[in-house]
Structure formats: structure tokens, C-alpha cells
Amino acid sequence: MSVWLCIPSARPDGGTLREWHEKGYSIAVWRDPGSPSLPFLIGVPHYLIVMPYPGYAKAVNWLVNEAMVCDPYCEWFVTGGDDTSPDMAHSPEEIAAKCTEHFNGTFGVCQPTGDRWRDAQGVIIERIAGSPWFGRDYCRRMYGGKGPLWEGWWHNWEDEEAKCVAEKLGVYWMNPEWIHYHNHPLRIPGGKRPDFHRGVDSDYTRMKPVFIERKRIGFPGHEPIA
16 A cells, blocks of 8 residues: 655655655656656656646645656545655555544544644644545545646645535544644744745735635535536
8 A cells, every 4th residue: 555645745855745755655746847857756656747837726626646657556635835854753655544444444634633833713723634645535526526626726725625624524634643743834933935935925914705605615626426
């Protein structure tokens, strides 16, 4: 059994991608044209797309679908950011097996919630699917077969919709025993966002009314195909 990490990466060195690879995950990554190569991926199972960035949700859906073609034996796919580390105490195969057991298959979404980073509203990762495990059947069937995420999101809100939709379908599992540590710069006193995060806050504000309306009407388009 294999598990694929499917994410876009803007960090020149790939951020935490090396950690995921060394832990035993296969890697599917989206990079902008002109990005430095990632030599630690050479010779290991990986899939690399080098194209202009289409937004987070589209990139993840594309990568997940390519990984499903590349590896018909993979049952679980992880997304998130290249500043998030894998659970160090459990192997990908162990987590995947537990997820399959919990959902009695692969139509489900699991969010490790062991990282207890808090803000004024409480533990952040309990409010969003920030680094979720998506089952193969879930990825194959959601949003008309496009993938696990609604492609209208550029950067923000896709993780909150992912949680809400999985909860709506009764297939969302938060597991505090597993830790995906988020190495976010703002959790360090004086930390600053990297340059490629410019525009993230304005995207959040601009798209908030879209999320509120989509939530009000039940997140149209999410319906799983047969």
C-alpha cells in the first residue's frame, strides 16, 4: 500500500516535502515554471507538474487524479501545505489502514488534530480540514468526479468547505492521536509571511461572502457520483 502527498509547493527547497518523502510517502507536487529542482525526489515514486499555478483546489484535484492513474494501489491521499510536517510516530501505511478500518472503505476524510496551535477562537485545526487524508473513493466521486475540492477556491476557504462537506455526508473524522505539525511563520513571535503569501489575506476577505453563500445553499456541486 502507498500513500501520496498531493500539494503545490512554492518554497524553493520544497519546504517539508523532504520530510514526507523520508517518512515513506509518495509525492505529487505542482511547481511554477522556473522553480528550482527537488533532487531528493529523483529515483523515488513521485509525480511533478511544472505549469503556471491554477489555484490551490485545482492543483490538488489535478495532482490527486494523476496520482490515482500512476498508482492504482494507492487508497489514501494527503493534502495541506509545504510548511506542514507528517506524523512522525506513525507510518503512512499504519494511518491508511486505520482510516480504511474507520470508514469501512475509502469514502471518507480524516483530519489529524494533534497539533494544538490555538488562536482566539480555539484550536485552529479543529475548524478546518487543513491537512486532510482523502480516501480514493471519496476523491473519485466528489464534485462530479473532479476531485475532493471545489475548484472555485484559489487559496482560502477550500479547507473549511472540505470539512463542512465531509461532515454533511457523515464521513469526517478528526483524530487527535495523529499530528500534522503546521510550521506556520505566524505561530512564532515576530514571524512574517513569505513573499509568495502576498495576497492571502485579501483573498480571504474577498471570498468570505462566497463561502457564506455556498454554505447557506448546501455547497452546490459537491454531490458524489455513483
